Amino acid sequence: MAHTRPSITGIPHPPCTLATIAWVGVRELRDAVGTRWFALYTLAFAALGLGVSFVSAAGSGGQGLSSFGRTSAGLINLVLLVVPLMALSAGASSIASDRERGMLAYLLAQPVSRTELLLGKYLGLAVALLSCILLGLGLCGIVVGSRGGSLDASSIIWLAGLSLLLALGMLATGMLISVVTRRASVATGTAVFLWLALVFGTDLALMAGTLTFRLRIEELFALSLINPLQVFKMWSLHAIDSTLDVLGPAALYAVEEHGNGLHGLFALCLGLWILLPLALACVLFSRKGAS
Numbered sequence: 001m002a003h004t005r006p007s008i009t010g011i012p013h014p015p016c017t018l019a020t021i022a023w024v025g026v027r028e029l030r031d032a033v034g035t036r037w038f039a040l041y042t043l044a045f046a047a048l049g050l051g052v053s054f055v056s057a058a059g060s061g062g063q064g065l066s067s068f069g070r071t072s073a074g075l076i077n078l079v080l081l082v083v084p085l086m087a088l089s090a091g092a093s094s095i096a097s098d099r100e101r102g103m104l105a106y107l108l109a110q111p112v113s114r115t116e117l118l119l120g121k122y123l124g125l126a127v128a129l130l131s132c133i134l135l136g137l138g139l140c141g142i143v144v145g146s147r148g149g150s151l152d153a154s155s156i157i158w159l160a161g162l163s164l165l166l167a168l169g170m171l172a173t174g175m176l177i178s179v180v181t182r183r184a185s186v187a188t189g190t191a192v193f194l195w196l197a198l199v200f201g202t203d204l205a206l207m208a209g210t211l212t213f214r215l216r217i218e219e220l221f222a223l224s225l226i227n228p229l230q231v232f233k234m235w236s237l238h239a240i241d242s243t244l245d246v247l248g249p250a251a252l253y254a255v256e257e258h259g260n261g262l263h264g265l266f267a268l269c270l271g272l273w274i275l276l277p278l279a280l281a282c283v284l285f286s287r288k289g290a291s
Helices: 017-033 036-059 068-101 103-108 114-146 153-180 184-213 217-224 228-241 249-287
Strands: none
Touching (some): 017 036, 036 114, 068 103, 068 114, 068 153, 068 184, 068 228, 153 184, 153 228, 184 217, 217 228, 217 249, 228 249
């Protein structure tokens, strides 16, 4: 006989694991949308996207907003800076913040397992990030189209989809940070440090490693696949412009060596950045206490 688990809130709790995850996800999404970071990140993302459009138009000699295709390179760089920071900070503050405020003990007193709670919070934050990305890119695309720019729908769809994959990977990494740290301030600081390392540190490390150890071109490409931001950049340019010439000899080697298989290779790399941190976070969180 189906059994409905009780809840101290008076609302009957769903008995199914998937329903429980969705129940926690809806609660997390409602809380995320009600916070300032959601509105600030969405407005900042859209404003910076429009700024990139104007700068791209000025650089190409055009008037006003340029077409979406000509601004795609600028938007890719914008996503590389904003989306990882947004996802890492949101994930890092999720568990650690609830633990610090005592909310985690309250939630775990409900008929919800630790894995259900973590996956539900991940689901809710993922939907919030998706909404933020779609609102930002959608507003930019609408304004570009309304001002006479030629709107390339496939570029928007590719960029939005790949941005979501990058956000999911960074969100999973942020939640892993949140699980292993006890204070929200430490979790947020660690997330910002990791963002700086991924955005700026790895490029410098690859340049230094290439000069110091005289890395071969295939080794340089393999090392670049470790960084999810590099994978996103290469995959975006390959999907939107069908060329990686601007990224140098390592990218040219990748096109010649892997050809059409690059899409699968990039998908595997970003998929691992989603699944591995999330699975590790679930394992560690199931073994930790609420305090």
